Amino acid sequence: MAHVFRLPDIGEGLDEAEIVEWFVAIGDVVVRDQALVEVLTDKASSELPSPVAGTVLSLGAAEGAHLRVGEVLIEIDDGSETANAGVRRPPPAAGSVGDPVSGSTPRPSGTQRSATTARPKAAPATRRLALQSGIDLNTVTGTGPAGRITADDVRNAETPVPASGPKPSTRLASRPVDAGSQPLSSTLGQMPSGRHPLRGLRGVVARNMVQAWTEIPHIHTMDELDASLLVDFRIRVRSMDRPGAAQVTPLAIAAVAAARALRRFPVVNGHVEGHPGDAIVIPEEINLGIAAATGRGLVVPVVHNAGTLDLFTMAERIASLVAAARAGDLTTADLAGATFTITNYGSLGGRFATPIIPPGQGAILGLGAIAERPVAVEGEVLARPTLPVVLGADHRLIDGDLAETFRRAVVDDLIEPLHLLIEA
């Protein structure tokens, strides 16, 4: 029978919530406490776990829609013979005063459902791994003590999908990736014809961009540097046997170079407050925003206190933030407080761009694609790998001389990245 899961009041006195993302679809098999949906209330964004194990029969609302507390969120066939469950005793906070059904159909105690019999044996970390890898533990044979499923069993398991029957649904795994080098999803540029309200991440991006475009007078300075040493440096560093080495990318190298230049020129790390401008604010810390394209849009996670990070730590931090961004696991704190942004637009092949400075910042560094291009060396034209770089600056704060000097400082370190190891 269908278990009706109604939108609960998960805060204190909430009226409604927005459906941000469904993690399951009709026909999916879910286990108890598996994340079903992410909802956004005026207090927080929360994942709601399934109250029962079963098959998803219907979803109460589409992504982007709002549901009121008490409306049907999802219906799940839990295989029970008796009709529903959905209205057990009302939760105290939901206050279903006057509901004739509530409180009258408590589930009898002593039912067979228990954690030990319903679930295969595995440690919580193994369960998490299985969930992230899309592996149904019921399909895995445990090789541990007493048939317990180990992490290796999960890793060795084939991706599930039984020959027939519904496909188990799980959240997407997070994959470590180079920022931007991941192919974008096939939904890029796709939207049905019609009028679509601007909300969610798209709405946030729209408001920020309008503010940035209308309030900040931009100037851009561009350069293209010989990246021969940079390419070589990266190859040699990545072969080093130490944590973070494998995560070193041109982006991470540029981030360290930018942090070094920001220490030398704190004004570039600052911004103008107010419109058209009341004060210049110079932050104590250097927090680098790293623009990352995700399936859901552009997000800019922040490497906090980046001023003195060594290359390897910087590389690790960027890799984990970008992976979290792609998996949709960033926290609000991960996205807050950037003082300077780096955008690796070249990961998609571009050479030059004019990136827009996020509100609350004074400058942005853009990296183009490294490619072999003609370079003049001592009177001869040679084919060399080159890296185009762009600095966008708020002209209220930064004049051409500072913009050029700052860009030059970054470029010098990228031409000879050994500087970054000698003096972080």
Next chain:
Amino acid sequence: MVEARTQAARLWNLQRQGQVGTLAPIDGHEAVVAATAHALDPTHDWILPQYREPLALQRFGPEVLEQYMLYNIGHPDGSRFPPSVRVAPLQISLATQIPHAVGLAWGMTLQDEPGVTTVFFGDGSSSEGDFHEAANLAGVLKAPVILLCANNQWAISTPLHQQTAAETLADRAVGYGMPGVRIDGNDAAAVFDAVDEARQRALDGGGPTLIEAVVYRLGAHTTADDPTRYVPAEDLEAARRDDPIERLADHLVGLGLWDDETRSAVEAEAMTRVDEAFERAIAQPLATDAIFDHCFATDTPRMARQRAALLDGAP
């Protein structure tokens, strides 16, 4: 400790499923609460919890979990512990349990009862008037009470440095004429020793002790809170490396007393127990108007009208 955290995770899910009300997860406080309970004598000593502790108080009786479940589904009986269980009901109003604890301890000395009371509160509560008045009285009366402040660095979203200008919370003991002890609350053995010593002193007529157990809140303040808005990610990450459960587990693994299999078994058992407790709680009859039952012996006229309106289904 593992049992408490496992059950807290399940309760969090139950709350997100709309099956229990707002609650405060124990994550990060397990060593403070469990080790304190183990240093006390459940047949003579009293515990007055705040609201984060019940899942780690099972040494004081399996009834604690049952009561906590009833409480969480909004059943008034959840605040009525059987007389054999020396645990007071949860206290949501900040710090009001501290004067209760001092009064209870004083009463025990007046009645020549051997035993101490231990009261849990947090860094936020230590700024409340009730704390200062109760601590002062406890010092004057030499009441056998242990004031156990779990300093988890956050009073909801207020960080400790905005809570107090004092270097430590334990320093406050000086002003009330009692010993103040500051311990690593992630170290179960340190908690046990500090509580054991304070208890002996109280039983020997030495009066109260203020213990500041320094921990870090590893989860949300409550289910209605979003800590990612204010807890710095790097601070939380650092605190996780000091997780009280992992520290004790490492120690016990070294002694050959703990392994993954034992842990899995404890977790499975804990999950079964919390599920069963929930099933029993929701099977308890609950009258629609039970909310009025424990306010006055006889309803006031206004409450009587409200009770009648509720039973009529009127808004």
